[in-house]
Amino acid sequence: MKNITLFGAGKSATILIDYLLHNAARQKWHVTVADHDLQLVKSKTGKSYYATPVAIDVKDAGSRQKLIREADLVISLLPPALHILVARDCIQFKKHLLTASYLDAEVKKLEPEIAAAGVLFLYEMGLDPGLDHMSAMKLIHSIEKKGGQISSFKSYCGGLISPESNDNPWSYKISWNPRNIVMAGSSGAVYKEKGRIREVQYEQLFDHNKTVQVPSIGKLAYYPNRDSLGYMEAYHLENINTFMRATLRFPDFCEGWNALIKLGLTRDGVKLSTDHLPYFQWASQQIDAHPAHLSHEEIVAQYLGVSAKSKVIRQLKFLGILNGDQIALGERSNADVLQHVLENKLKMEDHDKDLIVMQHEIEFERRNLPTRINSYLIVQGEDAVHTAMAKTVGLPLGIMAKLVLSDKIALTGLHIPILPEIYNPVLKELEEFDIKFVESFE
Incomplete structure (x- = not known):
């Protein structure tokens, strides 16, 4: 055996x-x-x-x-x-x-x-x-076997919440390692687009995200994922003009996450005492002035450059980080505290279903004819345990x-x-x- x-x-x-x-x-x-x-x-x-x-x-x-x-x-x-x-x-x-x-x-x-x-x-x-490599390489090898010359490769993948379980302002629930969610994108990204190497710092990664249309799902936001260039050699596509691997999210998530980054709440490493620290004080630690005539929501909104009634403020309020409750987690980093918050506020309920969406876009030329192939995968989970x-x-x-x-x-x-x-x-x-x-x- x-x-x-x-x-x-x-x-x-x-x-x-x-x-x-x-x-x-x-x-x-x-x-x-x-x-x-x-x-x-x-x-x-x-x-x-x-x-x-x-x-x-x-x-x-x-x-x-x-x-x-x-x-x-x-x-x-x-x-x-x-x-x-x-x-x-x-x-x-x-x-x-x-x-x-x-x-x-x-x-x-x-x-x-x-x-x-x-x-x-x-x-x-x-x-x-994993699955992205296998499905992409099968396509690439098939195109090349038929004499196609690839000029552009884009691959998108995201772990999302299924529309019927999408009941919070973040349009997101946790279906995988929560620590990885908190740290996603923290090293920034590098990719190639139209012949140019583009580097994006973490602070700009979720800002003004572009979108891609996915059949039966609609418009999803994406941000470039880690170092795409490292896979150009592995895929034997070193000389193409565009090569990017990206992560998919519903647009609302990216807007909210961009606010968390601007507030410094995703930072790891430096620890602070949280035993008598109110959530609002933690969430506004980068904000110098707290005018007495403004509410917590207004102070944060002013710092972020948004309305106190905006979607972003509703997202932060949903997480419970604009109130006066004490955190009481001992010595923790900002990322630790945020992970604790997300695990409680964005957890999947027993009946919830998640969604995996993957899409490849490959442009190539064969017999002097420019062609684009789209290949997509959608998998829905059964419940909070048997997830996609x-x-x-x-x-x-x-x-x-x-x-x-x-x-x-x-x-x-x-x-x-x-x-x-x-x-x-x-x-x-x-x-x-x-x-x-x-x-x-x-």
């Missing part, structure tokens, strides 16, 4: 665990799910004969290495900073490693050791990054685990999913779960 060890049982793990356990008897698997919260693990593994729930402090080397040593394959859904601990152990014990997280510089340094160990390390095997986010992050990992353990993937070394031997079988099986792209030409 093959042993799979999964580290992390959070929001994105639900469908992955379901998939692994559903296939366990047929594939002769046993699945160990390890997380610091044992009750959370048990809620997701149930009473399955093929599952072992484990409580673990992943920083405890002895406990972590015991689980990795006993595994044939390891999947990590831990916070990104902790992947390196698992990665080093997987090299030491020669175990395959799959994760949905970005391929970072620390892991890249281990590439010679990974190759020498003869194992597969597959990073960016989730939704975004968990489905689109978890299923690619589960399918890949099956391919590796059944010796249908011969790859070793460090990779992201841009090769046909990865994306073809994974995308094919994803269609069985109604995860299928729709294409149109212009």
Whole structure:
């Protein structure tokens, strides 16, 4: 029997665990799910004969290495900073490693050791990054095989709230790691547009967002995502005029988030005492003057350059950060406080449904005819647990685990999913779960 060890049982793990356990008897698997919260693990593994729930402090080397040593394959859904601990152990014990997280510089340094160990390390095997790479590369390779010359590539993806569950002024609810939401975009972005390299600082990232039209959804705002240029070489599109990867949101969200940035509430690192700190004082810490004749809403509105009756002020009031209640969280950074606020005010209720939207726009020329292909995907969740986010992050990992353990993937070394031997079988099986792209030409 093959042993799979999964580290992390959070929001994105639900469908992955379901998939692994559903296939366990047929594939002769046993699945160990390890997380610091044992009750959370048990809620997701149930009473399955093929599952072992484990409580673990992943920083405890002895406990972590015991689980990795006993595994044939390891999947990590831990916070990104902790992947390196698992990665080093997987090299030491020669175990395959799959994760949905970005391929970072620390892991890249281990590439010679990974190759020498003869194992597969597959990073960016989730939704975004992951499903975006696979679907994009399938299109790119198809266009190039037919003689097309690509000039522009744009890829958009967003985890959104489904319209029937959109009942707050932010047009957003949390379906994935809340810390990642707070820190999204904090490093700014760089991309290529019409032959020019464009860099956008975090402070301008959510300001005056452009929009894209998505079939059956309508107009969505987007902001460029991290360093798009790093993928031009991976996609073999180094010489094209436009290359951008971007994140989708409903326009209301971007307007509100831009206000939070201007107020300094997304900053991390520096900690402050919150035990006797009112929310309004925290929210207005950058504002020098607090005229007595103005209300809290008017003071913040004046600083932001908006009306006290504007949508942005309604959004801040909805979060509860313009009142006099005390925060009382001890020593925390602004980002910590904001995360606490969002987890309470923008949480998904049991009946809520989320939405995954992905769209690629590729312009190319073939036989002197300019053509544009649009390829889009829309996936709706079932409820607050069985989310579209968990489905689109978890299923690619589960399918890949099956391919590796059944010796249908011969790859070793460090990779992201841009090769046909990865994306073809994974995308094919994803269609069985109604995860299928729709294409149109212009």
